[in-house]
Amino acid sequence: MSRNGNILIFITIICASTASHAQGPITTSQLTVSQAGLPGITIQPSYQGQSFPGVILNSPGQGLVFTKTGGAGAGPEDAADVFINRAASYSGGNSRSVNAPLKIADTVSAGARSYEWSLSSIMDNSSTSTDASQNNAGYFHTYKRSSGASWATTEELDDLNPNPITPSVTDEKDLVAVGADTFGGSPGARVIEDLFATSYDGNPATVAWGIRLNTDANTTVVQGMRFNGNFTRGIDFTGGNFTGGSLVLTNGQKICFDGTACTTYLWRADGVLYYHTSNGNVVSINDIGQISATVFSTPAGVGVSCSGPPTANFAVANGIVTHC
Numbered sequence: 001m002s003r004n005g006n007i008l009i010f011i012t013i014i015c016a017s018t019a020s021h022a023q024g025p026i027t028t029s030q031l032t033v034s035q036a037g038l039p040g041i042t043i044q045p046s047y048q049g050q051s052f053p054g055v056i057l058n059s060p061g062q063g064l065v066f067t068k069t070g071g072a073g074a075g076p077e078d079a080a081d082v083f084i085n086r087a088a089s090y091s092g093g094n095s096r097s098v099n100a101p102l103k104i105a106d107t108v109s110a111g112a113r114s115y116e117w118s119l120s121s122i123m124d125n126s127s128t129s130t131d132a133s134q135n136n137a138g139y140f141h142t143y144k145r146s147s148g149a150s151w152a153t154t155e156e157l158d159d160l161n162p163n164p165i166t167p168s169v170t171d172e173k174d175l176v177a178v179g180a181d182t183f184g185g186s187p188g189a190r191v192i193e194d195l196f197a198t199s200y201d202g203n204p205a206t207v208a209w210g211i212r213l214n215t216d217a218n219t220t221v222v223q224g225m226r227f228n229g230n231f232t233r234g235i236d237f238t239g240g241n242f243t244g245g246s247l248v249l250t251n252g253q254k255i256c257f258d259g260t261a262c263t264t265y266l267w268r269a270d271g272v273l274y275y276h277t278s279n280g281n282v283v284s285i286n287d288i289g290q291i292s293a294t295v296f297s298t299p300a301g302v303g304v305s306c307s308g309p310p311t312a313n314f315a316v317a318n319g320i321v322t323h324c
Contacts, residue, residue, distance in 0.1 A: 086101040106118040123137040144150040159168040199205040237246040256262035275283040
């Protein structure tokens with residue numbers, strides 16, 4: 001395999017030995033491959049009728065392995081061991097077509113008990129903090145230089161089964177730890193998900209959303225965010241500078257205090273903040289500070305709500321009306 005040319009190789013893995021073997025080496029202007037000494041491998045100069053060469057592996061358990069090790073192998077300035085360079089400099093095309101420099105297709109049939117992972121990237125890192133290196137098992141980077149819509153990475157899971165009985169997870173992030181984390185909020189702390197917004201040129205910049213959850217008109221997410229397990233704090237706003245409010249609600253939205261039943265809650269409507277229980281709205285306060293409650297009580301007695309002018313029995317205890 002050449003490291004410098006534009007090379008396109010399609011590899012098909014099949015669990016059978018029925019394909020015929022091409023004879024002798026296949027040579028094109030970009031690729032020279034010899035079949036000699038490689039049993040179970042079929043080399044095609046025109047893969048599936050296309051204009052590029054292809055390699056078919058016919059034996060179960062067989063794969064192609066590219067190894068580069070230290071010494072005369074891997075070096076500190078290699079940049080890449082396999083480099084695919086696609087320059088999409090054409091005009092036109094179909095807005096529903098997808099082109100990719102690298103495409104992987106993995107079809108899993110019923111009965112397959114092994115874990116099928118279409119792409120597996122594993123880093124075994126023994127570098128130390130004094131090396132000051134940053135080592136990453138996967139990195140995606142996009143430069144948006146004009147007005148075209150851009151994503152650095154996209155993940156999609158299409159669940160075609162109503163009421164699934166197994167997980168349907170678009171994105172899972174796991175951190176497997178040993179012992180305590182005594183660094184707390186320092187850069188050395190363990191973090192499951194770390195999101196950064198930074199200025200490209202050092203000048204002031206604005207990012208509209210940090211995390212945004214959306215649905216279409218026909219879909220409902222039952223719980224937008226949920227915590228399961230053991231936590232010291234749930235959501236900590238103390239490190240942020242919020243000029244427009246750290247938590248923002250609109251009319252009719254609730255803060256519940258009794259779990260998912262949500263019969264005890266705070267809510268606001270038409271300029272009035274209510275405290276609601278199973279007995280209804282028991283306390284309210286409006287925007288000019290007027291307080292209303294179904295029952296007022298103090299250690300000296302239970303308050304009552306009066307209507308009309310005071311009677312001869314009108315009494316107040318510690319600022320609470322106890323008789324009208």
